[in-house]
Amino acid sequence: MFKLTTVREYFQIGTExxxxxxxIDSDNRIYLDLHAVRLNQGPEPFRSQALESADTFLGELAAAVLSGDPVRVNRSSELLCNFREPWQTRMGMSHEGFRGHGGAQWTGGAVLDAMTTNAEALVRVGVLKHLEQLPLFVDGVGNDICSDLTARVIMDALLDFTECQMHIHSGLRIETEMTDIRTWDANFQRWKSRRLQLPAPGGHPLVLVPSGWARANPLMTARRFHGVAVLGHVQESEARIDPKTGRLMTISKEVLKKRSDLADIRDANIRVTLEALSHNKFLLKSFEAYLAEWFRMQDNVAA
Incomplete structure (x- = not known):
């Protein structure tokens, strides 16, 4: 059986x-998870740098949508279509090695279309404000595509982290290649080109990702938000007291999932989130609190 080689094995790094x-020679079925980055405590300064890049990027898109200026919206479209699959991280779900998927133009169009149509209200009321929230509300933006977009937007932080690790582990410097990579400039809010030396096993540049920043099952998914927050809210709002027993009666989530007004997951996510907001109930905040508690418990178990 063919054995895949890891970074530590290839560069003969014997320490943790x-x-x-x-x-190094295949896409790994793990995904960059920006919400996990938010919940992690480090490593710094790379974590803060990554979050600043992600937040300024979505902030620029949101500002364009809110401005209603066609020129600014068109520029945002160009920003979204200006990223290519960041295969250097070796993360994602390609069936053709680690350079076989992508789709920036389609992804950018889908994101901007959603932000200016179905999800525009979420942008206007300030609910949609983090990059990792896009999969909850935008059709077609799942784990793989969101991971690609995240990697490209926070690439500056990943490159700085990689350079830091090259200083720590001399083995990473044995086989390198000068590489040009496009990154997001959080200060000037535009794409830029960065040239640097990277580890290059087999001649293919490698960008390292901090431990804990990637997951096989990302935290923010449309289905999880739908099951926990949306259906949970509908359960609560439609609960009734049984006049005979005096007991609180709720509809099971399995029944709710099959209802025509809740079956379309992303449509229900948008609509119910806005309906709840009109009653001063913040489903996304509650969902994030749920994830934070779950994440904390996992850390305690691991410790």
Whole structure:
């Protein structure tokens, strides 16, 4: 059986490492998870740098949508279509090695279309404000595409982290290649080109990702938000007291899932989130609190 080689194996690093020890010659079925980055405590300064990049990027898109200026919206479209699959992280779900998927133009169009149509109200009321929230409300933006977009937007932080690890682990410097990579400039809010030396196993540049920043099952998914927050809210709002027993009666989530007004997951996510907001109930905040508690409990178990 063919054995995939990890970063530590290839570069003969015998110590523990602070990065995801991915297979170097294939896409790994793990995804960059920006919400996990938010919930992690580090490593700094890379965590803060990554979050600043992600937040300024979505902030620029949101500002364009709110401005209603066609020129600014068109520029945002160009920003979204200006990223390519960041195969250097070796993360994602390609069936053709680690350079076989992408789709920036389609992804950018889908995101901007949603932000100016179905999800525009979420932008206007300030609910949709983090990049990792896009999969909850935008059709077609799942784990793989969101991971690609995240990697490209926070690439500056990943490159700085990789350079730091090259100083710590001399083996990473044995086989390198000068590489040009496009990154998001959080200060000037535009794409830029960055040239640097990267580890290059087999001649293919590698960008390292801090441990804990990637997950096989990302935290923010449309289905999880639908099941926990949306259906939970509908259960609560439609609960009734049984006049005979005096007991509180709720509709099971399995029944709710099949209802025509809740079956379309992303449509229900948008509509119910806005309906709840009109009653001063913040489903996304409650969902994030749920994820934070779950994440904390996992950390305690691991410890």
């Amino acid at each position: 490492v602070e990065f995801e020890d991915v297979h």
